[in-house]
Amino acid sequence: xxxxxxxxxxxxxxxxxxxxxxxxxxxxxxxxxxxxxxxxxxxxxxxxxxxxxxxxxxxxxxxxxxxxxxxxxxxxxxxxxxxxxxxxxxxxxxxxxxxxxxxxxxxxxxxxxxxxxxxxxxxxxxxxxxxxxxxxxxxxxxxxxxxxxxxxxxxxxxxxxxxxxxxxxxxxxxxxxxxxxxxxxxxxxxxxxxxxxxxxxxxxxxxxxxxxxxxxxxxxxxxx
Amino acid sequence: xxxxxxxxxxxxxxxxxxxxxxxxxxxxxxxxxxxxxxxxxxxxxxxxxxxxxxxxxxxxxxxxxxxxxxxxxxxxxxxxxxxxxxxxxxxxxxxxxxxxxxxxxxxxxxxxxxxxxxxxxxxxxxxxxxxxxxxxxxxxxxxxxxxxxxxxxxxxxxxxxxxxxxxxxxxxxxxxxxxxxxxxxxxxxxxxxxxxxxxxxxxxxxxxxxxxxxxxxxxxxxxxxxxxxxxxxxxxxxxxxxxxxxxxxxxxxxxxxxxxxxxxxxxxxxxxxxxxxxxxxxxxxxxxxxxxxxxxxxxxxxxxxxxxxxxxxxxxxxxxxxxxxxxxxxxxxxxxxxxxxxxxxxxxxxxxxxxxxxxxxxxxxxxxxxxxxxxxxxxxxxxxxxxxxxxxxxxxxxxxxxxxxxxxxxxxxxxxxxxxxxxxxxxxxxxxxxxxxxxxxxxxxxxxxxxxxxxxxxxxxxxxxxxxxxxxxxxxxxxxxxxxxxxxxxxxxxxxxxxxxxxxxxxxxxxxxxxxxxxxxxxxxxxxxxxxxxxxxxxxxxxxxxxxxxxxxxxxxxxxxxxxxxxxxxxxxxxxxxxxxxxxxxxxxxxxxxxxxxxxxxxxxxxxxxxxxxx
Ligand SMILES: Cc1cc2nc3c(=O)[nH]c(=O)nc-3n(C[C@H](O)[C@H](O)[C@H](O)COP(=O)(O)O)c2cc1C
Ligand code: FES
Numbered sequence: 001x002x003x004x005x006x007x008x009x010x011x012x013x014x015x016x017x018x019x020x021x022x023x024x025x026x027x028x029x030x031x032x033x034x035x036x037x038x039x040x041x042x043x044x045x046x047x048x049x050x051x052x053x054x055x056x057x058x059x060x061x062x063x064x065x066x067x068x069x070x071x072x073x074x075x076x077x078x079x080x081x082x083x084x085x086x087x088x089x090x091x092x093x094x095x096x097x098x099x100x101x102x103x104x105x106x107x108x109x110x111x112x113x114x115x116x117x118x119x120x121x122x123x124x125x126x127x128x129x130x131x132x133x134x135x136x137x138x139x140x141x142x143x144x145x146x147x148x149x150x151x152x153x154x155x156x157x158x159x160x161x162x163x164x165x166x167x168x169x170x171x172x173x174x175x176x177x178x179x180x181x182x183x184x185x186x187x188x189x190x191x192x193x194x195x196x197x198x199x200x201x202x203x204x205x206x207x208x209x210x211x212x213x214x215x216x217x218x219x220x221x222x223x224x
Numbered sequence: 225x226x227x228x229x230x231x232x233x234x235x236x237x238x239x240x241x242x243x244x245x246x247x248x249x250x251x252x253x254x255x256x257x258x259x260x261x262x263x264x265x266x267x268x269x270x271x272x273x274x275x276x277x278x279x280x281x282x283x284x285x286x287x288x289x290x291x292x293x294x295x296x297x298x299x300x301x302x303x304x305x306x307x308x309x310x311x312x313x314x315x316x317x318x319x320x321x322x323x324x325x326x327x328x329x330x331x332x333x334x335x336x337x338x339x340x341x342x343x344x345x346x347x348x349x350x351x352x353x354x355x356x357x358x359x360x361x362x363x364x365x366x367x368x369x370x371x372x373x374x375x376x377x378x379x380x381x382x383x384x385x386x387x388x389x390x391x392x393x394x395x396x397x398x399x400x401x402x403x404x405x406x407x408x409x410x411x412x413x414x415x416x417x418x419x420x421x422x423x424x425x426x427x428x429x430x431x432x433x434x435x436x437x438x439x440x441x442x443x444x445x446x447x448x449x450x451x452x453x454x455x456x457x458x459x460x461x462x463x464x465x466x467x468x469x470x471x472x473x474x475x476x477x478x479x480x481x482x483x484x485x486x487x488x489x490x491x492x493x494x495x496x497x498x499x500x501x502x503x504x505x506x507x508x509x510x511x512x513x514x515x516x517x518x519x520x521x522x523x524x525x526x527x528x529x530x531x532x533x534x535x536x537x538x539x540x541x542x543x544x545x546x547x548x549x550x551x552x553x554x555x556x557x558x559x560x561x562x563x564x565x566x567x568x569x570x571x572x573x574x575x576x577x578x579x580x581x582x583x584x585x586x587x588x589x590x591x592x593x594x595x596x597x598x599x600x601x602x603x604x605x606x607x608x609x610x611x612x613x614x615x616x617x618x619x620x621x622x623x624x625x626x627x628x629x630x631x632x633x634x635x636x637x638x639x640x641x642x643x644x645x646x647x648x649x650x651x652x653x654x655x656x657x658x659x660x661x662x663x664x665x666x667x668x669x670x671x672x673x674x675x676x677x678x679x680x681x682x683x684x685x686x687x688x689x690x691x692x693x694x695x696x697x698x699x700x701x702x703x704x705x706x707x708x709x710x711x712x713x714x715x716x717x718x719x720x721x722x723x724x725x726x727x728x729x730x731x732x733x734x735x736x737x738x739x740x741x742x743x744x745x746x747x748x749x750x751x752x753x754x755x756x757x758x759x760x761x762x763x764x765x766x767x768x769x770x771x772x773x774x775x776x777x778x779x780x781x782x783x784x785x786x787x788x789x790x791x792x793x794x795x796x797x798x799x800x801x802x803x804x805x806x807x808x809x810x811x812x813x814x815x816x817x818x819x820x821x822x823x824x825x826x827x828x829x830x831x832x833x834x835x836x837x838x839x
Binding site: 043044045046049059060061062065066067069080083084087088091092094095115116117124125126127144146147148149150151 | 525527542546547549694695696697698699700701702703705706707708709710713726730733734736737740741742743
């Protein structure tokens with residue numbers, strides 16, 4: 001067992017526990033975007049940062065990937081942490097304002113404006129869909145490609161691969177677009193991942209008894 | 225050649241090689257690294273070879289092709305051993321004359337180096353200010369060895385340190401020696417090398433461990449690692465051998481940029497020769513110790529130089545950093561403990577083991593040893609300079625570098641590549657050390673030094689680096705990917721005259737968050753170019769924002785060209801103008817139509833009368 005201090009409270013956790021899990025166990029809220037129970041930690045969105053160590057040598061780390069260490073001192077809501085989170089949310093809002101998840105985060109943290117040039121991107125590259133596909137669906141149908149501004153999610157060569165079972169898991173888990181997907185109109189679909197994947201209900205002849213993750217599914221509603 | 229089976233056999237080989245040295249015969253040394261070849265060293269080599277053959281001088285003049293010696297500004301150059309005569313900027317004709325003169329035991333006086341500061345010719349390389357003020361522990365060896373010939377390296381004391389370590393010194397004692405030498409990583413962060421080795425030696429693993437040489441050198445304007453790899457690959461192999469012995473490792477990897485074909489070629493040959501000689505492979509020198517090195521070509525991304533991304537890249541996956549801990553010594557390539565050191569760090573190891581830690585700490589004040597810098601930009605003598613730690617920056621720039629290239633003074637020097645910052649001229653007395661650079665808001669990094677004068681716009685510099693980083697960020701971590709993009713956007717606004725004071729505030733806020741929350745070194749240090757220019761050159765930012773003026777005359781949206789009364793009406797500018805917007809009668813003052821001018825600056829570069837002003 002490892003003993004660490006979170007916001008002044010001592011807590012004992014098993015080896016291998018992340019700071020995020022330990023903090024949530026104690027009931028301290030830490031916002032996350034790219035973390036999901038059941039999927040491996042990834043550390044991409046940086047929303048879950050917490051401050052570790054003693055000042056002035058303290059630093060911020062992503063709690064979802066940082067393992068609990070013996071004697072570690074953690075602050076989950078220090079001024080530095082909150083300021084960083086607000087800036088991250090501002091950056092998210094500037095890129096992806098239509099996402100309900102991000103709007104909720106902004107209102108929870110009192111971020112009322114964003115000062116950058118407004119963009120409307122479909123994907124925040126949190127990688128949830130990629131991990132969902134490979135770790136839960138065992139399909140590995142989608143992945144990342146490119147770097148920097150060119151980085152995107154997609155299928156190899158932008159064609160629907162055989163390994164894709166059209167389960168819809170990627171769309172179900174997406175924090176940026178799941179609430180705006182236009183399932184049966186792939187042309188209008190907004191995130192790169194699902195643009196290449198027709199939902200199963202459209203191809204009923206091929207996939208009739210598939211596990212479908214979409215609820216509510218716009219396609220089904222239109223069908224009925 | 226038989227594999228050597230013991231240290232004694234190695235010693236016999238050494239003695240044999242020594243007996244073949246003929247110091248009385250002059251040797252023409254031609255540096256032909258990538259830089260040398262680009263400036264025409266190949267032609268000199270061909271001329272020299274042809275001339276020696278034609279005049280049957282094989283027994284009178286020897287020829288050695290080496291890697292870069294450092295004085296790239298003066299290449300293609302030639303050094304004559306043992307007299308150490310230095311001939312800069314030669315052509316085939318000059319080469320021919322030198323060979324003929326050498327055969328008669330003479331010197332070609334009019335081809336010697338001309339010192340612009342004293343107006344005199346200098347004969348010996350070691351008397352030239354550029355070389356005289358350096359301490360060339362590593363670079364001097366580039367002159368001595370033909371990188372394609374392992375015997376050349378052995379003749380110059382190569383592999384002796386390793387053979388001695390293997391026979392007489394316990395691994396722990398090697399690590400202690402490296403620790404005592406005070407050597408710190410030359411790849412960026414400056415982590416104490418001995419300590420890193422100790423971690424690896426202590427790491428238990430039955431399946432093996434790795435040591436890696438990081439030769440991904442991606443900083444714009446830095447090329448010292450390339451020169452070491454090209455000029456003296458065996459010194460890196462020897463360093464890795466010593467490291468492997470000290471830490472109990474059996475596999476090594478050299479991760480080289482694929483943009484360095486010559487370095488890869490020389491390394492491949494060197495590894496092959498070392499294996500043939502019995503200095504790599506199983507049962508090295510009959511000691512039972514086995515170690516081999518493979519080469520992995522880089523994936524062409526700057527971020528692959530970051531150690532965790534580099535390990536993934538070696539495994540054949542996408543070069544993406546991951547969170548540390550676990551550190552590479554805990555969980556590295558294929559999960560095995562891994563040690564990563566920079567090329568220059570490895571090259572320092574044989575020096576330390578040959579001369580001892582005391583001598584090494586004696587070189588350099590504050591931190592120990594020397595550091596190679598690549599001096600580029602608006603400076604007279606560009607090239608590689610090696611100076612002891614603790615040397616003031618001024619000495620590097622003015623005594624070695626020869627000062628500013630043009631009439632305008634040096635304003636600042638950018639160090640440490642994209643992760644570094646700008647150091648203004650007011651701080652040039654500062655000694656070179658990891659700590660002092662950090663205090664000034666920059667880093668030594670891998671050793672790039674880009675010199676800037678009054679014609680350099682600091683906003684443009686910051687924008688350049690931010691543009692580089694926004695393309696090279698791996699894109700995984702949100703604050704790094706979006707942060708660099710947004711920062712670039714803000715800088716672009718400022719340089720195009722759309723900036724406000726709000727921009728500055730937002731940039732500062734964003735910089736703090738990027739530093740705090742990015743996962744790897746790339747994102748954490750990405751704001752440095754902006755922060756350091758903001759710290760020392762805020763007035764330039766303000767001039768761009770409040771006065772809509774670019775003091776250095778660089779930012780196109782904020783400048784205008786106009787022709788003053790110096791104009792003689794020669795028409796050169798009008799002929800070169802790609803937009804055809806310069807008008808005027810012959811022999812009369814011309815005018816520029818500013819509205820249609822694309823501000824390319826072509827007119828300014830052709831005008832012989834300084835008649836074109838930037839306002
Ligand atoms: C973005 C980034 C790029 C890097 N590029 C290089 C590089 O090109 N060469 C290098 O030796 N180290 C580079 N490093 C530093 C390495 O991560 C590592 O610290 C170094 O290789 C360790 O060797 P050392 O202890 O000998 O300095 C880079 C680091 C970062 C964050
Ligand atoms: S939840 Fe930890 S970085 Fe995204």
